[in-house]
Amino acid sequence: MGEWSNARATSEAAGIGAAGQVQVDDDLALVARVQAGEMAAFDVLTRKYRERIFSIIYNITSNREDAADLTQDAFVRAFTSLSRFKGQSSFFTWLYRIAVNTALSHLKKSRMRRFFSFETINEEMAPGEIVDTLSQKSAGDHSAQLAELQEKLNEALQKLSPKHRTVVVLFEIEGLGHQEIAEIMHTSEGTVRSRLHYAKQQLQADLQSYLS
Amino acid sequence: MKKRRESRHEVSGGVTLEQLLRVKRAERPGPEFWADFDRGLQQKLFKTVVDRRRSGVRNFFRIVLHSRSTYAMPILAAIMVAFGIALNRGSGDGPLPQAVTAPVDMVVSVEANTRASSPGAERFVVDLLNSGGESGNFRKVMSLGSINTPDAGSTRYVADQLGSVTGRGGVLSMGDSF
Structure with missing residues (x-):
C-alpha cells in the first residue's frame, strides 16, 4: 500500500519531497548508465517499475494477458527510445506516458474485439474498511463478496471512455497527482480535474448500491 | 433484482467511492506471473537488439x-x-583469441597514456606502438574500441545471451544475461 502513497507523495504538484528527489536522481543515474551501454541498469529499472506499469495497463485494458504483453512492449519501447530521453521530465513520468500510450493505442486497435480477464483479488491486500464492512454486514464468504464487488467495479470502469478511465486509474488507483497525470496524458491540469470529476460522477451513479 | 438488493444491504455503511476503488489495488499477480513476465521480456529485448543490429x-x-x-x-x-x-x-598472423586475452590492460594503458601525457595524435600512436610491439595491436585496439561505443551493451548483451543459451541449456534470466 505504501508504494501508492509514495507515488502520490513524489508526484504531488511541484513539491517533490526529499525521498521523491532521491528516487528521481536514482532513476536518472540508472538511465545514464543504460545510455552508456550498461544493460544491467535497464534490468534494475524494469524490476523497479514493472508492477506499477502492469497495474496501469491492466486497469486500463481490463485484460491480464493483454496487460502482460503490453507491459513488456512498453518496456521494449522504453528501451529502444531511451537514447532519446533527455531528462526533461522524470523517468517514471516518461515511462508512464509510454505505458498509457501503449494501452490506449491497443484499445483503439481492438475496439471491436474486447475480452476481459481479471486478476483475483488478494484478500490480504484489500482495503481494511471494505473487508470490515463485509464482515459487519454479512457472515458469508468474503472471497465471493469481494469477487462480486470486483465484478461490479470493473463493469462500472468499463463504461467509462478510455481517457476517463485512465485518469481514474492514475489518480485513484496509482495515486498520482493532477499535474503529473496532465504531463503523462499531454493535457492540462484543468482537463484532468474535469475528467476526474465527470468519471467519478459516473462511477457514483453506477455503484450507488454499494455506497453509503 | 432480488440479488441486487441483497448486495446493497451486504456492502453499505460508510464506504466511499475512493475506498471502493482501492479494491482494485488488491488485484495483483503472484510471483509465478513475474517469472513468466521476465522470461517474455527477456526474449523481446533480445529480439529487439538482434533486429536492430541486422537492420x-x-x-x-x-x-x-x-x-x-x-x-x-x-x-x-x-x-x-x-x-x-x-x-x-x-x-x-596469430590466433584471434590471444588478442582478447589481455584487452583491459591494453585499453587502460592506451587511455591512460592519451589522457595523461599526450593530447596529440602522434604521441598516442607512439604509445600504442610501444605498448605491445606485436603486429596485431591495431586490430586489438580497434576491436576493443568498437566495444566501447554507446551501443556496446547491446553487443555484450547478445553475446551473453548466446552464451547463456548455449552454455546453460537455454534458460534466460534477467540478472544473468545482462
Whole structure:
C-alpha cells in the first residue's frame, strides 16, 4: 500500500519531497548508465517499475494477458527510445506516458474485439474498511463478496471512455497527482480535474448500491 | 433484482467511492506471473537488439548501394577489400583469441597514456606502438574500441545471451544475461 502513497507523495504538484528527489536522481543515474551501454541498469529499472506499469495497463485494458504483453512492449519501447530521453521530465513520468500510450493505442486497435480477464483479488491486500464492512454486514464468504464487488467495479470502469478511465486509474488507483497525470496524458491540469470529476460522477451513479 | 438488493444491504455503511476503488489495488499477480513476465521480456529485448543490429547493417548497405554518389561503389569496394584483408590477416598472423586475452590492460594503458601525457595524435600512436610491439595491436585496439561505443551493451548483451543459451541449456534470466 505504501508504494501508492509514495507515488502520490513524489508526484504531488511541484513539491517533490526529499525521498521523491532521491528516487528521481536514482532513476536518472540508472538511465545514464543504460545510455552508456550498461544493460544491467535497464534490468534494475524494469524490476523497479514493472508492477506499477502492469497495474496501469491492466486497469486500463481490463485484460491480464493483454496487460502482460503490453507491459513488456512498453518496456521494449522504453528501451529502444531511451537514447532519446533527455531528462526533461522524470523517468517514471516518461515511462508512464509510454505505458498509457501503449494501452490506449491497443484499445483503439481492438475496439471491436474486447475480452476481459481479471486478476483475483488478494484478500490480504484489500482495503481494511471494505473487508470490515463485509464482515459487519454479512457472515458469508468474503472471497465471493469481494469477487462480486470486483465484478461490479470493473463493469462500472468499463463504461467509462478510455481517457476517463485512465485518469481514474492514475489518480485513484496509482495515486498520482493532477499535474503529473496532465504531463503523462499531454493535457492540462484543468482537463484532468474535469475528467476526474465527470468519471467519478459516473462511477457514483453506477455503484450507488454499494455506497453509503 | 432480488440479488441486487441483497448486495446493497451486504456492502453499505460508510464506504466511499475512493475506498471502493482501492479494491482494485488488491488485484495483483503472484510471483509465478513475474517469472513468466521476465522470461517474455527477456526474449523481446533480445529480439529487439538482434533486429536492430541486422537492420543497422542492412541500412548501411542499402544507403551505400542506393546512393547516387559517384563515390558509393568505390567506398563499398574499399570496405569489402579491407574486410577481406582483415580476414586474411586474422587467420594468418596469430590466433584471434590471444588478442582478447589481455584487452583491459591494453585499453587502460592506451587511455591512460592519451589522457595523461599526450593530447596529440602522434604521441598516442607512439604509445600504442610501444605498448605491445606485436603486429596485431591495431586490430586489438580497434576491436576493443568498437566495444566501447554507446551501443556496446547491446553487443555484450547478445553475446551473453548466446552464451547463456548455449552454455546453460537455454534458460534466460534477467540478472544473468545482462
